[in-house]
Amino acid sequence: MWPKGILPFEPSDGDDNSRRKAATVGPFASAGAIARAAVPSAAIYKVSGDGGKASITYTGADSNMAQDTVAALPWEKKVTLKGFMKIASLTATNDFEASDGSKSTCEILVSGKVKFTQTGTGPGATASCSGSVD
Template identity: 60%
Template sequence: MSTNNPGYPQGQYPQQPYPQAPYGGQYPPQAPPRKRKKWPWILGGIILLFVAMAGGCMAILGGAANEIDKEINREVTVTYRVTGNGTGSITWTDKDFNMAQETDATLPWEKQVVVSGLGKTASLTVTNSSDDGTESTCEIIVDGQVKFTQTAKGPFASAHCSGSVG
């Protein structure tokens, strides 16, 4: 025996009895495990879906706006041509849908204009003079191809060509 530990043999300690369970020898009932709340996950999913949809819509709108901007700034060269004999009054649309006119123009007549904007539309009208036997034909030409044509025969007859050239 050691003198440091009076009354106890070395390596042995007094044993305490185990506590007895109340409730007749059984442990108290355990509470069921707490269920995790589902609403934060549902709310998070709805918010994520909303953000994804908003981002997708913004991407689509941005792409559409870019394409519209390209189309507005794109220019098309249009050739207005009037063939025939005699003279006539010629009216046409210029850039930005401005109207221009030349009266008593000697035929044949030709003019090139640049058309831009969202709705690229060209218009050409020729009205014959009062001379008998006058005939005129209007043509709108884009990229070397006649897009619109019409012929007028007789005094004061008109031919009108118009349409989209874009």
Template identity: 60%
Template sequence: MTMPPPGPQQPYPAGPPPQYQAPKKKKVWPWILGGVILIFILFIGGCMALFGGVANEIDKESKRTVEVTYRVTGDGGPVSVTYSDANFNISQDTEVPLPWEKEVTIDGLGKTASLTATNNFQAATGSTVTCEILVDGAVKYTNTASGPAASASCSGDVG
């Protein structure tokens, strides 16, 4: 058996054979968009949790109360006493004999106490007046002044 002589070669058809289909490309952008949305949701959730916790702590602190004792002592005559109580209300007692003491409850965010005691104008030259702010029975702030119309002033954070 002899083989026929080679003849002209047949050209290949353009493009893939009819039974071959190119694989479909998977779209990447939905995954990227989903990741961005997920990160955004997690960020917003984290912020809400953080601010919610802070708001809760602020609310607790604003409702917490502190018992404060104001005390004025001295060796002069009657004095005028000015002090703050809850909600920064200012009260004044005039011509009070010494020693003088008052208990108040301080609340709110800024737990600040203020006390001023002033000798009257007829006080002797060497007479003293002392103010004290006590928190839980311990002196937190104190100040002493001497002479006629002298003022001893105590103030500060008691929270």
């Protein structure tokens, strides 16, 4: 039971949609969370390797996915992530004609520091990095 005067939503006249909406954006979304969502976060995606090329998929602004299918390595892209969930995602897949020992490494940098990294080895191997940049 909520203490008197403190509700997760404003009472309504029975309109269930207004109750759900009010509960979603009501006092549970703190002013700090709203302020952080309004500030974009910059990330730098990097893919390096000795296989010469890779297929790269990444998250851009507003969580839209983008792809560079035959990217020459090394590859780099600066992105600006917006909204409540600033999730960076980067996947690099080695060329299928690469040698058995060829490697591709993905890195996501935030504020100049590597926050996520992974390496894949061999033809068609995948390295995948993802996580929150906040």
